[in-house]
Amino acid sequence: MTGQEEPSSFRLAYVPGVTPTKWVRVWNERLPDVPLTLVQVPAADADELLRTGGADAGLVRMPVDRTELSAIPLYTETTVVVVPKDHVVAAVEEVSPGELADEILLHPLDDTLDWERPPGRPALERPATTADAIELVAAGVGLLVVPQSLARLHHRKDLTYRPLSDTPESRVALSWPQAEPTPDLVEEFIGIVRGRTVNSTRGRAATPPQAKAKAKAKRPEKSGRLADKSPRAGSGGAKGAKGSKSVKRGGKPGKPRRRP
Incomplete structure (x- = not known):
């Protein structure tokens, strides 16, 4: 750029x-x-x-x-049924479509689930939106089946939801x-x-190229590492360093010889 x-x-x-x-x-x-x-x-x-x-x-x-x-x-997503907090469904961990057979199930026009036939009994009219259907659930008109994220999006203190098994998923x-x-x-x-x-x-x-350049700048050069390991000038080399100890092979260190 x-x-x-x-x-x-x-x-x-x-x-x-x-x-x-x-x-x-x-x-x-x-x-x-x-x-x-x-x-x-x-x-x-x-x-x-x-x-x-x-x-x-x-x-x-x-x-x-x-x-x-x-x-x-x-x-x-997990499919859930939204119910009032005092509804009998709120007392269980999961519910099946058969257990909702006698309930009125709201089916909004913006429903995101691919139903052949929603469970329960249909309401007289379909709510225009999921938000409208949530209001009807709170009013005790019926229940609503939605993806879990939509239940969270429209969360209300007087409502809760439970997973619904054997149903379409979004x-x-x-x-x-x-x-x-x-x-x-x-x-x-x-x-x-x-x-x-x-x-x-x-x-x-x-x-990005600039990031690569920075990384390269921080990386130590190979030649520098090798130079650090090599003997310094005037050190006498590796052998000289060993020879600097006053120890003879097989002898005792540091004891001077007597002169005759």
Whole structure:
């Protein structure tokens, strides 16, 4: 980068519930000259944002439109059921769909789980958002099944949640518009989420030239180490050093001979 060039930037989209903090911190440490801008986007709009260039990459929920976007699955979330704290479900460690058969289950329009048929009995109307559904759970209207991160995001003191077994799970992925080759900054972020070290040969985040130069300057020269081990001028050499002791092989040290 020359002095006249403006620093480039990187726009990272993320959907509710996903926390990019740890990766952003690594980015800022490795590329302090490249600002990273976070763009929050509803899960249903993430693909369109990436396709239209609204972000360089995104932390999204699968499935992803693979015809125009590339994606790397990162992790799978636990599915939980959100209930009032005084609900019977709050007394157990885990619940199964069958145990919710008689409960009203809220199914918001922005639901991120790929249901064939949600468990329990459906509500008369579907809430517009997960946030709206949380309010209805607090009002005692019904229960809500969501990825655990969304339950944490919408945490309330009067609500709790428990893992729900044998249900769809939400997978989070890093996604970006398809291009050949992959843009350098996208490649950088791929390396960060995959845990590549700063010295990795992939991407421009490998050790910068100035860092390498500093490391080389601190490293002692081989010639200097060898010189330190060699005899100093005027020392008489290694043999001279041994000969300086007043000890004869087989004799006693330090006892002078008598003159006749």
